[in-house]
Amino acid sequence: MRSKFLFFCLFLFGMLTACKDTKWVDVPAGTPPEGSVVGKPGDNEEPDEPDQTEKSFINCSYIRGDFFEINRISGASMGACNDLIYLTARPYADGDLTFDLPVNDAELTGASYMSSYEGRNGVVKFDGAGKMNGGDGLLHSPDGAYKKFTFGTYLYITEWVDGAYLFNKVNNNSTIISFQLGATEGILRFTIGNSTTTVVNDNLKSGAWHYVAITYSGGKAKLYVDTNNIPTEFTGSLPAEIPNTRADFFLGEKLKGYLDETFVSSLEVGTLGRNPISFDTDIWNNTKTLAYWKYDDSAQLGKDSHTWVIRLEQIRATLNGQVGDRKLRLGIAGGEWLKMVSNETARTNFANNVKNVLDKYNMDGVDLDFEWAYSPSELTNYSKAIVKLRGVLGKNVFFTVSLHPVSYKITSEAIAAVDFISFQCYGPQAALFSFERFKSDGQTAVEYGIPQNKLVMGVPFYGTTGTAGEQVAYCDLINKGNLTNTSVDEWMYNGKNYTFNSQNTIRQKTQYVCENGFGGIMSWDLATDVDVTNDKSLLKVVKEEFDYYANPAVE
Incomplete structure (x- = not known):
């Protein structure tokens, strides 16, 4: 006081x-x-x-959905920011968008809802002529081919039909991937491209509910049946990855029977071989569940119960009641962005798709974190995409881009098109974390032509050894590494020396931003800090300095 x-x-x-x-x-x-x-x-x-x-400042940070869902990001931490970016979308080369958890609401034909069947409630019935289209968001990605996945479902077979599909993806009559019943009971076939493998499990028979799961990793496939956590391996050779072809994911084609609680994961989750559909918030992130059809809603039989939109609703519910105004925006990163920005038609399609998402889900704006353009042509193309997006969004939609000191020279038109530019003044090299480098990088960007009040300076809530792939969250340094000194910028953790930003350094950087007319602070990210209510929180320091600078008389 x-x-x-x-x-x-x-x-x-x-x-x-x-x-x-x-x-x-x-x-x-x-x-x-x-x-x-x-x-x-x-x-x-x-x-x-x-x-x-x-004077007010931008206090911006990122929400990663997996960490939000396992309670690594609190309402208090989100509420301490006035600008939040839910990082969840990626572009395809043609400008279409996909999401970390795509909305795989399925369309069903020739299939029907059953309120209960043989002891299970809320199931879908297939009559041999129907099928379920789970959409084109599964087992392919603009970030590269899948090398592992898990598919699981409860299955009741009324009649064993050779060739009946549990799932399949086909492109121009060529199989991309499929999992189907074999010639006789207990035999299953798994196909990727032109390679087919088989497995036999005598426990899998008609006339009873079974839990059936298949895992795949790097060319090896395993089958789990019922509560036996010991898998049976498929025999035969498979490619090391799934063809990265965008096509619809069908379920139940030719099947005579019932499905319940069907899911697809992007990991090889062998531990789900035993009664897996008991998801709770502490394991969603571990299972990377991309789609989950429960079949419990007769009005929306194909509803996907695990999507980025559901997470968005949960984020909003958590923010409800937090003091102050803030923006909640869509974050787009990765994917085939370099290809997208190089094509005028794709840039236009991308801009229209972004606008549609913002309008449909009532989001406050968008942030592009495309890492990184290096050549003049790449930077020119990126700049064209920025200008196009602003033109489609209009002047009243909050639009920002995140750049890095190694790649920031977008055109003056692109700089004028955005509300602010967040500058990633950290990593991957440890030397980029220092206060002196922070000042130097900011000054370099200003000298290039980015207005100082439009430059939101980035700070790290993580540490690095300086070696690619060797990063550690600040919260792990505190909770697992026994870090108690909040004024040191190096700490030994798991036998390695990590460079990070202490509370003192974060405070110093925030004060510098306030004193020198910058737009604010961007932090990466909320999940890597301890909770803002913790005395050792880095975000807490940022908020203290902004609050005090805006109103120093407040005690």
Whole structure:
């Protein structure tokens, strides 16, 4: 608590110095927030100059859905930010969008809802002539081919039909991937491209419910049946990855029987061989479940119960009641973005798709985190995509891009098109984490032509050894690495020395942003910090400095 005496001393100091440009005065040690600086100028005497007490800053951070779902990101941490980016979308080369959890709501033909059957509630019945189309969002990706997955379902076969599909993907009459019943009971076939393997399990018979799962990883496939967690391997040779072909994912074609609680995962999840459909929030991230059809809703029989949109609703529910105004925006990263931005038709399609998503789901804007364009032609193409997107979105939609000191030279038209540019002043090299490099990178961007008040400076909530792939979350340094000193920027963890930003360094960087007219702070990311209610939180430091700079009289 700052005492009245302290305020009097600061006021007296300001009067004695008679310098209206003075922004910061050191606070005695122990005055909260620890290490803070005060003395920001209040009302200016000159009538033509703005009142600097009205200055506000962007406090922006990212939400990754998997970590939100396992409770690594709290409502309090999200509420501490005034700009949140839900990072979930990726572009295809043609400008279409996909999501980390695509909405695989299925269309069913010749299949029907059953409220119950043989002890299971909410199931779908197939009569041999029907099928279920789960859409084109499964087992292919703009980020590359799948090398592993798991498919699981409860299955009741009323009549064993040779060639009946549990699932299949076909492109121009050529099989991409399929899983189907074999010639006689207990035999199953699994095909990728032109390669077919088989397996026999005598426990799999008609006339009873069975849990059936198949896992695939790097050319090897295994079958799990019922509660036996010991798999049976398919015999035969398979390719090391699934053809990365975009095509619809069908279920139940030619099948005579019932399905319940069907899911597809992007991992080889052998532990799901035993009663797997008991998902709760502490294992969703571990299972990477891409689609989950429960068949419990007769009005929406093909509803996918695990999608990015459901996560969006959960994020909004968690934010409900948090104090203050904030934006919740769509984050787009990765995918085939380099191909997309190089083609005018694809850029237009991309822009229209982004606008449709923002309108449909009532999001406050969009952020592009395309890493990274290096050549002049790539930067020019990226700039064209930025300008096109602004033209389609209109001037009132909040639109930003995230750049890095190794790749930031977009055109002046692109700079003018965005509301701000967040600058990733960290990694992958450890040398990029320092305060001096932070200042240098910011100045370089300003000298290039990015307006200072449009530059939101990025800070890391993680550490690195400087070697690719060797990063650690700040929260792990605290919770697992026994980090107690909040003023050191290096720490030994699991036998390796990690460079990161301490609370002191984050405070120093935030103060620099406030003092020098930058737009704010972007952090990567909420899941890698400890909760903002924790005294060791990095986000807590950012918020303290912004709050105090905006209103230093608040105690």
